[in-house]
Amino acid sequence: MEIRVLIIDDHPIMRVGVAAMMAHCKDMKAVAFAGTGEEGLKYLAGQPVDIVLLDLRLPGISGLQTLLEIGRKHPDTRVIILTTYEGDEDVHRSLKAGARGYLIKGLPTETLVAAIRKVHGGGKYVPVPLSKSLAERTAETCLSPRECEVLEMLAQGKSNREIGLALGIRESTVKCHVSVILTRLDVNDRTQAVVVGLQRGFLHLYKPA
Template identity: 30%
Template sequence: MTRILLADDHTILRDGIRALLSADADLDVVGEASNGAEVLSILENTPVDVVLMDVQMPVLDGFATVPELRRRFPDVKVLVLTMLDHENYVTRMLEAGAQGYVLKNAAISEITYAIRTVAQGNPFLCTEIGLSMLYKAVAQSTTPNIAGLTDDSGDHHGADLTARELEVLKLIAEGLTNGEISDKLFTSKRTIETHRQNIIAKTQAKNTAALIKLAVSRGLIS
């Protein structure tokens, strides 16, 4: 019997998942929580094998909950169940200590398989996420991951921009602020500021306008 704790801030969703899981005799929902703080509190007194957890929750979200859960309850496995399909969310949750990641639009058969998989200590990615990341990896492997910038005179400015820096550069050219770029790329504002500084340093551009002009002349942005 696999003991499951449901963690999601939407009661109707928890009710639906509980009803679907009740069809499996070897899966037992032993508790429910609407946020990460409740998850940690319940685990103090309730034996649980797998926490089926959303990412976005009030009080304490998934990013903050998982590391603390893994520290205090190392035997409890975490399976993320969410609608957030961006690879940055997947990476951050797995790095935090989650064993698996599955989308809410997955079939119940895939969700139950995921529960059993992580309960046994094995990692799991749902089909949609796995294929998406595979396709992206294949696409990146067939295109250069760095770009050199030179000015019109042909002088190289030592600019070997990474794929991420190119992505930031294009968003800068669109007029987005560091905060807007961080939201779009699902990362911190400080990280974007660092990328921006690295781009300026590598290209030796005097300002943003010069940087954009240089990038346009090389065909990196339109």
Template identity: 40%
Template sequence: MLDSDCPVRVLIVDDHPMMRDGLRSTIELENDMCVIGEAIDGAQAIELFATLSPDVTLLDLQMPNIDGLQALTVIRKRWPGASVIVFTIYPGDARVTQALTLGATSYLLKSAGRNEIIGAIREAAAGRQVIATEISSELEAYHGAAVLTVRELSVLRLVKEGMSNRLIAESLFISEDTVKSHMKSILMKLGASDRTHAVTIAARRGFIDP
């Protein structure tokens, strides 16, 4: 099918060749859609979006150089009407909320079936949102939950690296008492029993990378 004759023109953005191949094969089985380009990172995604003007972009989050969220930010700023489906292995209410806040049209997991992917592309092309069922349930479960501050996230990332309170304090140029205060707040907000538990919960919910 020629691009000019294709009702739904799709740009695939993913750094894994096998994932791109699988998505392209799935999409091109449909008579009303086609793949017009493939990007391996956020920088190439922005470049191809500018030249190809796709109807829908399937965008991975974890990529080298410029990641998915950075690319999403740029694309939605330059082209406010862009339809972007975040397509990732990562669930988590915080990560999903961030992507939707930045302008993602929909949020799907890579475990989604063929019909779900194709349906989401058609919905996105029509300007409608699709959120994976399991993600919707998590968003509902944590609706209104406390959000970690920028400083708390900085502390938690260093906890994940195995740093002690003293080393965290030195790294962030704050006192150990301040670190302890941040940790107390983090544990309370996440409902965690200890530091390790806090890191596990934060990674699952998308506050920090796994």
């Protein structure tokens, strides 16, 4: 039986390229493309597929939001994240939200095909380097939702006072949050915190339209 695949990615060249990677496989086919999460969900409402290859970086609703909606409305559809984001927080959030696989763009054709087949067969697929990053996660190295908010404002160059006003908390509380962020990300200053936050996926500079 042919594995029906929907590709959701906002870059047309990427969609065509991924479809071409599957073209030589008789057991799978890219049956549809979508440039946004909304378009992907609309397609799924009328034409269920076996596998969705989903980018996290999308205009409109995010890839993570799209993933949650697919899980809610189409629980039998299996999703593989295919993205440029390789931070452990991105992987953790995606798997927690229901993704069955996680791949980084630029992968060999053999890896993509193997992942699709394994996930379609009921398994999960996460490359070894990403699995190791997940294994190294501890409560002491992760940020809370509030700390992520503070980190985002640090990336915007806001002062402690400005962050406090924006979040409705005292400046002294902001200082405590910043101190915790530096400790958990194992850095010495705010700039380093932003860099590591981006690397690990606690922060993204890209904002969907």
